[in-house]
Structures are given as structure tokens and as C-alpha cells.
Amino acid sequence: MEKVLQFLSGIRWQDVVDIGLNSYILFRFYVLFRGTYVFRVLIGLTMLWFFQQMASYMGLIVTSWVVQGIVAVAALIIVVVFRNEIRSVLQARNFRTILWGFTSKTRIAPIDIIAECAFELARRRHGALIVMPGDEDIQELIQSGIAWNGDISREMILSIFYPDNPVHDGAALIEGDRVARAGVILPLSRREDLPSYLGTRHRAALGLAEATDSLVIVVSEQRGEVSVAKGVRLQTIGSPRQLAEELEEHFGIADEQSLPAKKERVEVTTAALVSLLFITGFWFSISRGLETLVTFDVPIEYQNRNPNMEIVHASVNAVRLNLSGSGTLVKSTRSDQVRVRLDLSTAAVGQNDFAITASNISLPPGLVLKNVNPQSIVVDLDVTVRKDLPVQVDWAGRLSENLILAEATVDPSRVEIAGGKRILENLQTIYTEKVPLDRLREGVGVIEVQLAIQPASLKVASGSNEKVAVKYLTRRRD
Amino acid sequence: MVRKCCLVLGVWWLLSFSGAWTAQAQAPPRGGANSGASKLALVQALVCEDVKEGIPSNPAIAFSISAGKIYCYTLFDQITEDTVVYHHWFFRDKPSARIRLSVKHPRWSTFSSIQLREADKGPWRVEIIDAGGRLLKNLRFSVTD
Numbered sequence: 001m002e003k004v005l006q007f008l009s010g011i012r013w014q015d016v017v018d019i020g021l022n023s024y025i026l027f028r029f030y031v032l033f034r035g036t037y038v039f040r041v042l043i044g045l046t047m048l049w050f051f052q053q054m055a056s057y058m059g060l061i062v063t064s065w066v067v068q069g070i071v072a073v074a075a076l077i078i079v080v081v082f083r084n085e086i087r088s089v090l091q092a093r094n095f096r097t098i099l100w101g102f103t104s105k106t107r108i109a110p111i112d113i114i115a116e117c118a119f120e121l122a123r124r125r126h127g128a129l130i131v132m133p134g135d136e137d138i139q140e141l142i143q144s145g146i147a148w149n150g151d152i153s154r155e156m157i158l159s160i161f162y163p164d165n166p167v168h169d170g171a172a173l174i175e176g177d178r179v180a181r182a183g184v185i186l187p188l189s190r191r192e193d194l195p196s197y198l199g200t201r202h203r204a205a206l207g208l209a210e211a212t213d214s215l216v217i218v219v220s221e222q223r224g225e226v227s228v229a230k231g232v233r234l235q236t237i238g239s240p241r242q243l244a245e246e247l248e249e250h251f252g253i254a255d256e257q258s259l260p261a262k263k264e265r266v267e268v269t270t271a272a273l274v275s276l277l278f279i280t281g282f283w284f285s286i287s288r289g290l291e292t293l294v295t296f297d298v299p300i301e302y303q304n305r306n307p308n309m310e311i312v313h314a315s316v317n318a319v320r321l322n323l324s325g326s327g328t329l330v331k332s333t334r335s336d337q338v339r340v341r342l343d344l345s346t347a348a349v350g351q352n353d354f355a356i357t358a359s360n361i362s363l364p365p366g367l368v369l370k371n372v373n374p375q376s377i378v379v380d381l382d383v384t385v386r387k388d389l390p391v392q393v394d395w396a397g398r399l400s401e402n403l404i405l406a407e408a409t410v411d412p413s414r415v416e417i418a419g420g421k422r423i424l425e426n427l428q429t430i431y432t433e434k435v436p437l438d439r440l441r442e443g444v445g446v447i448e449v450q451l452a453i454q455p456a457s458l459k460v461a462s463g464s465n466e467k468v469a470v471k472y473l474t475r476r477r478d
Numbered sequence: 479m480v481r482k483c484c485l486v487l488g489v490w491w492l493l494s495f496s497g498a499w500t501a502q503a504q505a506p507p508r509g510g511a512n513s514g515a516s517k518l519a520l521v522q523a524l525v526c527e528d529v530k531e532g533i534p535s536n537p538a539i540a541f542s543i544s545a546g547k548i549y550c551y552t553l554f555d556q557i558t559e560d561t562v563v564y565h566h567w568f569f570r571d572k573p574s575a576r577i578r579l580s581v582k583h584p585r586w587s588t589f590s591s592i593q594l595r596e597a598d599k600g601p602w603r604v605e606i607i608d609a610g611g612r613l614l615k616n617l618r619f620s621v622t623d
Contacts, residue, residue, distance in 0.1 A: 396620075396622055
């Protein structure tokens with residue numbers, strides 16, 4: 001119990017927001033893409049990823065490698081192949097729909113219109129077959145037909161079954177509030193106990209009803225009767241009200257709340273819970289799994305330095321940070337994500353002591369600072385000034401025994417140096433880098449030499465050159 | 479008397495061995511009248527390997543440590559009255575020796591020297607300064623292998 005409390009107390013409000021936000025994003029993906037091929041492929045990819053993780057955990061090297069390759073390529077393929085579906089989801093819907101709107105998957109057919117149309121067709125002695133699918137898939141049982149995809153209206157149904165219409169002999173397939181197909185051919189019932197006066201239309205209605213959980217409305221052309229085929233039952237319907245009740249029963253519409261709506265609500269709630277559980281598990285596997293210690297050597301960044309001052313010397317240039325976090329987080333942490341910043345706005349000329357605290361250190365979320373070394377640094381600041389100094393050649397090595405280096409002139413003979421006032425006050429000469437004497441030949445020569453400016457905090461002022469030309473004269477010894 | 483002589487010789491040897499200075503003055507090449515004003519003109523200033531009989535030999539700007547000793551030679555003219563000059567030796571801009579030398583009316587040459595040690599390799603300079611502290615010349619040279 002104590003461990004659980006300790007564990008819960010370690011969760012920050014940012015973690016709760018993190019889990020909540022990502023759960024919602026996953027849930028919204030489900031809401032936006034459910035029913036599409038994209039969603040099915042995404043589920044497939046997720047399963048492949050789990051398979052890869054399992055293979056990796058079990059040490060199946062080649063399997064893990066192959067699945068990883070498939071997942072990597074599949075992620076690319078899904079974007080290319082399903083770009084139209086993704087675009088239609090993101091473009092066709094408004095911002096509100098994408099963020100929090102719900103589009104009902106189940107749409108209820110307008111029962112009253114269908115019931116009235118059936119009796120109007122019967123009155124006109126126009127034969128009709130109207131299929132109301134249930135939960136079972138009927139695609140393998142029906143044949144032919146043409147895609148219609150029109151909103152249900154009285155005029156549309158009457159026109160489909162108008163005798164001169166080419167599709168009037170087939171059945172109309174109702175999906176939700178739309179006529180999905182017309183002129184559909186249904187399988188015929190093979191029952192032998194049916195009355196002889198029932199024609200092909202009634203046998204077709206019973207053929208589909210027997211094989212599936214669909215309800216089929218049949219309008220008899222000869223007798224002007226409306227019947228309903230459901231299961232093995234063929235029932236003659238006396239009034240639009242009775243037909244409407246049959247349809248309501250078929251669609252499971254209760255007094256106030258429909259079953260499909262309930263089913264959808266359960267489905268959405270389940271999806272939300274699965275999203276939450278999935279992200280929570282994923283979050284814990286990343287942020288709490290396998291505590292790992294790591295050490296970073298981080299260079300110190302100085303901020304808010306007075307532009308008139310410069311750092312002459314710092315006791316250290318980098319600090320060593322001991323960090324802990326989950327192995328996944330530690331592995332994915334880049335060195336540029338860990339920073340140590342020192343605010344020099346309060347610093348004065350001379351030596352300044354600064355303590356390195358957590359407020360100076362920025363870490364990626366999930367990593368915890370365990371130790372800092374050193375815990376304080378000394379920064380020596382000075383006012384920046386310029387000073388004109390003579391240049392002297394720093395000869396080194398050994399000249400040939402019979403030669404003497406008689407003269408040398410430096411061009412330019414003086415350079416302007418910028419740097420800390422206290423350093424420049426004690427500096428009288430700028431030396432060149434060491435110039436080896438054994439390179440000199442007898443007579444006059446010119447060599448180009450780099451200045452050796454020490455300490456490193458000093459710089460050649462703008463306008464001065466960091467190289468000088470040395471013209472020398474050697475002569476034979478007396 | 480012998481003890482005094484030994485003491486003087488000992489001090490001289492110590493100063494010479496530790497890289498301290500020696501200073502010598504000698505009679506000017508030519509005589510002249512004393513004008514009574516404390517002025518002088520630096521005619522020649524150089525660093526050389528040796529000074530023999532008042533004449534500098536092998537003046538240069540780079541000297542091997544094997545030379546053992548180097549000299550700063552200065553020649554003054556138009557000296558209005560007896561005065562002093564200073565040879566201020568610097569190694570890497572840090573004072574190494576400050577030698578006070580007498581100069582006499584009307585023309586005078588004088589020199590100072592340092593004993594070289596292994597640690598003396600590097601850039602040197604000698605400031606020639608008159609009695610009033612005026613910088614007359616800055617000689618730059620190096621001690622090398």
C-alpha cells in the first residue's frame with residue numbers, strides 16, 4: 001500500500017496531462033477513421049509492432065529485424081496509398097468535427113416514409129422488394145444491382161419501382177437513411193411448402209430472409225398486398241402503422257433510445273477506455289521502465305553578460321551531470337537537450353562565485369537530476385578595452401653556426417588588442433608564434449608569422465591582422 | 479686585506495653566476511667639454527655577444543644559450559654633465575635586472591650584461607632609460623637553443 005502511495009505521489013500533473021492528451025488523440029483517430037480501411041491497416045500495423053517487440057524481447061533477431069522493416073515500410077505505404085482517405089477526413093470535416101465532434105456510424109432509416117411508400121406502391125399495383133439488412137453481411141448472397149446512394153424519399157422509392165424503370169424488377173437495398181443499391185437480385189427460397197400463388201418476388205424475399213437476419217418488404221403486383229419476410233416467416237401487413245412497427249422491431253428501436261445508439265455508445269466508450277489503457281501502458285513503459293543512470297558533460301552557457309565585460313577565466317568550462325530516468329528516455333536523450341545556463345546579469349568585474357543548482361539546468365521531461373559536479377564555479381570578469389601593443393618575434397631553434405641574425409623588422413610593428421582591462425594593463429608586448437631559426441637563409445628574407453595571443457580571452461581588434469610579415473637579415477659571423 | 483678581497487670576489491662571482499648583471503664603464507673614445515646641462519644623446523644601442531676594449535662584437539637579435547653571456551652596449555654623445563642611465567632587462571615582459579650605469583661628459587660608452595641560464599630561452603628586451611626616466615631605446619632580441 002505504501003509503495004502504491006509512493007508511486008502515485010511520484011506522478012506529476014504534467015504526466016496526467018501527457019497521458020490524457022495522447023489518449024484523446026488516439027481516441028480521435030479511432031473516431032475519425034473508424035470504418036475505413038485506414039483504421040484496419042493501422043490496427044494491423046500496431047499488431048505488427050507488438051509482434052516485433054515480442055520477437056525482440058525473445059531474442060529472435062531475424063524475425064525482429066524483418067518485422068521492423070515491414071513496419072517501417074508499411075508506415076510509408078499507408079501515407080501514400082491512403083492519402084485520399086486521410087485527406088478527405090482532414091479536409092471534408094470542419095475543425096470542430098476533427099477535435100471533438102462525433103459522426104454517428106448508425107443512421108436509422110426513415111421508417112414512416114418506407115411504410116407509406118410500400119402501401120402507396122401496393123395501391124398502385126407496382127411490385128416492389130425492399131431489403132433492410134440486419135447485422136449480418138449480405139454482400140455474398142445478393143447479386144448485380146447498380147449503386148444508387150440516394151437519400152430515401154417518397155418520390156425516389158416510387159420511381160425506383162415504377163414499371164417502366166429498368167431496375168424496378170430488382171430489390172432496393174436500404175443502408176441507414178440511404179438507398180445503397182437498386183435492381184439487386186436476391187437468392188430464391190428453395191422451400192416447397194410455400195403457397196402456389198406466391199411468385200418469384202416473394203420467393204426472393206424469403207430466400208434472403210431465411211439466409212440472413214435481414215427484413216425484406218414485398219409488395220405484390222397482382223394482389224396489391226404488402227408482406228414482410230423475416231427469417232422463415234412471411235407475414236401479410238395490413239396497414240402502414242403495422243409495417244412501421246415491424247420495421248421498428250427489426251431495427252430494435254425502443255420507446256426512447258435505440259439499440260444501435262446504445263451499441264454505438266458502448267463501442268465509443270470501449271474505444272475511449274482502450275485508448276486510455278494503451279497510452280497509459282505505453283507511457284509507463286517509456287517513463288518508468290528500468291531506471292538507468294547516465295552521466296553528461298555539459299558545457300556551461302553564459303547568459304545576460306554585460307556587453308562591456310568579458311569572461312577572462314572560468315574555473316571550469318563544463319559540468320558533469322548525473323541523471324536518472326527510464327532506459328528508453330535516457331537512450332533517446334540528445335546532448336543538446338541537456339543544458340546548463342548561468343545568468344551573468346548580476347556579475348561584477350573580478351571573480352564571481354556561482355552555485356550550479358537545478359534552476360540552472362534544463363532537462364528533457366522524465367529525467368531526474370541526481371548530482372552536479374562541481375557544484376559551484378568561479379567566473380572572472382573584466383571590462384573590455386583596447387590596447388595598441390608592439391609585436392616581437394619569438395625566435396626559436398638554432399641558427400647555422402656561421403650566421404648571425406643581425407636585424408629584423410615586423411610589419412605591422414604594432415597591433416591593437418581587445419580584451420580584459422586587468423590583463424591588458426600588465427601586457428607590454430605581443431609575441432609571434434615561435435619562428436624556427438634553422439629555416440632562415442643567408443641574406444635578406446621575408447616570412448609571414450602568426451601572432452600568439454595569450455591568454456585566449458584576448459583578441460586582435462577588428463582592423464588588425466593576426467599575421468605579420470617579418471623581414472630579416474642574416475650575415476656571416478666575424 | 480686578503481679577506482676583503484676574497485669577499486668582494488665572492489660577491490662578484492655569485493652575482494655573475496646567478497644571471498645578475500655586471501656593469502662596466504670605460505673612458506669615452508674622445509674627450510669633450512662639460513656644458514653643465516643634464517642632457518645626452520643616444521648614438522648607438524645594441525645587444526651583442528661580447529664587448530672587447532669598448533668595441534661590441536657580433537651584434538644580433540638572436541643569441542644561442544651556449545653564448546653564456548650577452549651584452550647591451552650603449553654609446554652616448556653630447557653629454558652636458560655627468561649623469562646616469564639605466565639598462566632595464568625584461569624577460570617575457572617581466573623585469574629581470576635593472577642596472578644603473580654612469581655616463582660622463584662629453585661622450586661615453588657603457589654596457590651591461592647578463593649571464594644566461596637554460597630557463598632564459600625566449601623573447602627579451604632591454605629598455606635604455608635616462609636619469610629622468612625617459613625611454614631612449616627599446617632593444618628586442620631572443621635567446622634560443
